[in-house]
Amino acid sequence: MEVQQDSIFKLGFDENAKELLKSLALWAKICSVCAFIGYGINLIVAFLGRGNSRLSEESFNAVSTANYSRAGAIASALISAAIGCAINYFLYRFSIETNRGVNNLDQFQLNEGFANLKTYFKILGIILVIALILFGLVFLGVLASGGVKEY
Amino acid sequence: MDEASNEPLIDIHVDDQTTSLLKETTKWTRFISIAGIVGVALLLLVILLAGSIIANLWSRLIPAVEGFGNILVVICILIAAVLGLMVTLLYRFSTFTKRALDLQDQQLFNRGLSSLKIYFVINGLIAILTLLASITNLFKI
Numbered sequence: 001m002e003v004q005q006d007s008i009f010k011l012g013f014d015e016n017a018k019e020l021l022k023s024l025a026l027w028a029k030i031c032s033v034c035a036f037i038g039y040g041i042n043l044i045v046a047f048l049g050r051g052n053s054r055l056s057e058e059s060f061n062a063v064s065t066a067n068y069s070r071a072g073a074i075a076s077a078l079i080s081a082a083i084g085c086a087i088n089y090f091l092y093r094f095s096i097e098t099n100r101g102v103n104n105l106d107q108f109q110l111n112e113g114f115a116n117l118k119t120y121f122k123i124l125g126i127i128l129v130i131a132l133i134l135f136g137l138v139f140l141g142v143l144a145s146g147g148v149k150e151y
Numbered sequence: 152m153d154e155a156s157n158e159p160l161i162d163i164h165v166d167d168q169t170t171s172l173l174k175e176t177t178k179w180t181r182f183i184s185i186a187g188i189v190g191v192a193l194l195l196l197v198i199l200l201a202g203s204i205i206a207n208l209w210s211r212l213i214p215a216v217e218g219f220g221n222i223l224v225v226i227c228i229l230i231a232a233v234l235g236l237m238v239t240l241l242y243r244f245s246t247f248t249k250r251a252l253d254l255q256d257q258q259l260f261n262r263g264l265s266s267l268k269i270y271f272v273i274n275g276l277i278a279i280l281t282l283l284a285s286i287t288n289l290f291k292i
Contacts, residue, residue, distance in 0.1 A: 034278035
């Protein structure tokens with residue numbers, strides 16, 4: 001007699017899918033860790049990088065301009081690090097939870113991993129929407145200013 | 152003779168929650184990939200239509216690279232090609248995975264995962280290169 005163990009789930013994770021998920025989790029971890037280190041280095045460069053050039057300036061205006069440029073560099077590095085770390089945190093969580101889920105055959109952890117992947121792409125999508133809106137506004141602004149000049 | 156199954160009793164499956172999570176993920180990846188494909192197409196269009204103008208501007212801004220303006224255009228085309236490959240892989244992931252979930256097709260599901268894996272491999276290589284550039288920048292302080 002043949003014992004048939006049909007699962008109620010037709011779609012599963014066969015050996016190939018498990019290997020793909022492990023590899024996926026590994027590369028996702030590489031991406032997120034590289035991003036975290038990169039943001040840290042960018043912050044260090046922003047905080048320390050322009051300090052020497054400021055001392056070399058002689059006139060007050062030049063010092064003031066250098067200060068503004070340094071403040072801008074620090075602000076942009078801080079903003080990009082904050083947004084980037086928030087996004088990559090979910091990618092890192094995806095890699096950890098998915099790897100654990102596959103290794104321990106834990107459905108709950110695997111689903112937690114996929115939830116983090118969903119959040120990662122959701123944030124990317126929202127940022128893309130915001131970027132597209134800003135781009136559209138700038139484009140309209142340029143068109144409007146061109147029209148006003150012609151008028 | 153009884154034939155015992157080699158499959159473990161506890162295994163991971165694509166259950167209802169996984170299906171719902173993956174379907175929502177594919178919605179966002181589809182949106183990102185379509186916007187990306189349009190963006191890459193626009194970038195290529197700009198390069199094709201205004202490539203020589205961009206090369207001239209580049210040469211004027213940095214006189215040291217005069218004559219190498221075309222290299223910038225080639226670099227832009229390479230960047231567009233890599234971005235195009237990435238968004239295509241993301242699109243393939245969303246299409247294959249959604250179809251696999253609808254048809255309960257294991258092969259399509261694996262192809263979707265494979266596309267996402269290649270996407271993250273390219274993303275990882277870019278992240279490593281960017282990190283190396285940042286480290287080089289750090290030593291220039």
